[in-house]
Amino acid sequence: MEMLNPHCGVTRDARGVVHLAICNAGPLNILGSPVTDAVREGLQQLASDRSIRVVVLRGQSEKSMIGGADIKEMARLDQRSAEVFISRLRDLCEAVRQFPAPMIARMPGWCLGGGLEVAAACDFRVAAHDAHFGMPEVRVGIPSVIHAALLPRLIGWARARWLVMTAENIDAPTALAWGLVDKVAPAGELDAAVEHLISALLECGPEALRSQKALLRQWEELPLTESVNLSVKVFGESFLTDEPTRLMGAFVNRKR
Numbered sequence: 001m002e003m004l005n006p007h008c009g010v011t012r013d014a015r016g017v018v019h020l021a022i023c024n025a026g027p028l029n030i031l032g033s034p035v036t037d038a039v040r041e042g043l044q045q046l047a048s049d050r051s052i053r054v055v056v057l058r059g060q061s062e063k064s065m066i067g068g069a070d071i072k073e074m075a076r077l078d079q080r081s082a083e084v085f086i087s088r089l090r091d092l093c094e095a096v097r098q099f100p101a102p103m104i105a106r107m108p109g110w111c112l113g114g115g116l117e118v119a120a121a122c123d124f125r126v127a128a129h130d131a132h133f134g135m136p137e138v139r140v141g142i143p144s145v146i147h148a149a150l151l152p153r154l155i156g157w158a159r160a161r162w163l164v165m166t167a168e169n170i171d172a173p174t175a176l177a178w179g180l181v182d183k184v185a186p187a188g189e190l191d192a193a194v195e196h197l198i199s200a201l202l203e204c205g206p207e208a209l210r211s212q213k214a215l216l217r218q219w220e221e222l223p224l225t226e227s228v229n230l231s232v233k234v235f236g237e238s239f240l241t242d243e244p245t246r247l248m249g250a251f252v253n254r255k256r
Contacts, residue, residue: 004041005038005041006034006038007038008022009060015198016052016053016206017054017055018054018056019056020043020046020056020057022039022057022065024060025060027061028061028066028068028109029059029063029064029065031066031069031114031115032072033070039092040088043099044095052101053101053102053202054101054104054198056103056104057103057118057119059108062109064107065106065107065108066118066119067110067115068136069085069113073085089117089146092118093120093121093147096122097122097147101206101209102123102201103123104124104125104194104198105125106126107119107126107127107128107131107181108128109131110131110132110133112135112169113134113135116134116135117144117150120147120148120151123213125181126185126197127172127190128184130172130187131171131172133163133171133175134163134168135167136169137167138164138167148160151164153220154179154180155180156178156179172184182197183197205243207238215230
């Protein structure tokens with residue numbers, strides 16, 4: 001594993017798949033300020049590398065991807081330092097959400113609070129069969145903020161309200177039924193499930209996938225008519241690459 005910094009390690013393969021591991025952050029991969037900054041900086045360092053096809057975000061520990069934000073650090077905050085702390089986490093989530101290539105959250109064990117916000121900012125979420133999820137902030141006297149705002153878009157207002165206002169955890173089957181995760185892997189098959197998703201993404205045109213991800217982010221923000229009309233130019237621009245000719249040609253000329 002190549003260490004980009006003390007808290008961010010990466011492995012790469014010949015296909016352009018990068019596994020980015022949150023390192024040296026305790027058994028639950030907790031996001032204190034130094035870890036948060038380091039992972040954001042690692043993502044920003046990788047973002048300009050157009051050879052990257054897929055990023056898998058994971059924890060060094062198998063107990064979680066990210067267990068949550070550092071409560072010990074938060075307990076010492078005042079109003080001003082609290083805003084600085086949460087702005088750091090916002091910037092990490094945005095680095096995930098805006099990363100040009102598809103991002104997969106690999107989710108064993110616990111994923112709580114700020115960890116679930118980071119996962120929500122990923123494009124795909126693949127969970128272990130015994131994973132658990134929750135937004136416990138109100139139990140420790142703070143609201144769920146920043147990228148918790150993605151939750152109603154993922155799972156609807158009623159279920160998002162349940163998570164952030166009751167602070168009750170849900171299990172993996174419930175998370176799948178709610179649409180919080182895309183896939184729950186059978187016992188011992190989390191990496192196989194992640195690899196299956198990677199393989200599907202690698203079958204797609206890399207430039208087309210980057211364009212599709214950027215469009216999806218814009219669709220989240222824009223009214224419907226503007227989203228539709230914006231897409232016309234992006235469709236045309238896809239023909240500036242060789243992907244349509246090459247991939248459509250392979251489809252047309254495939255053995256019947």
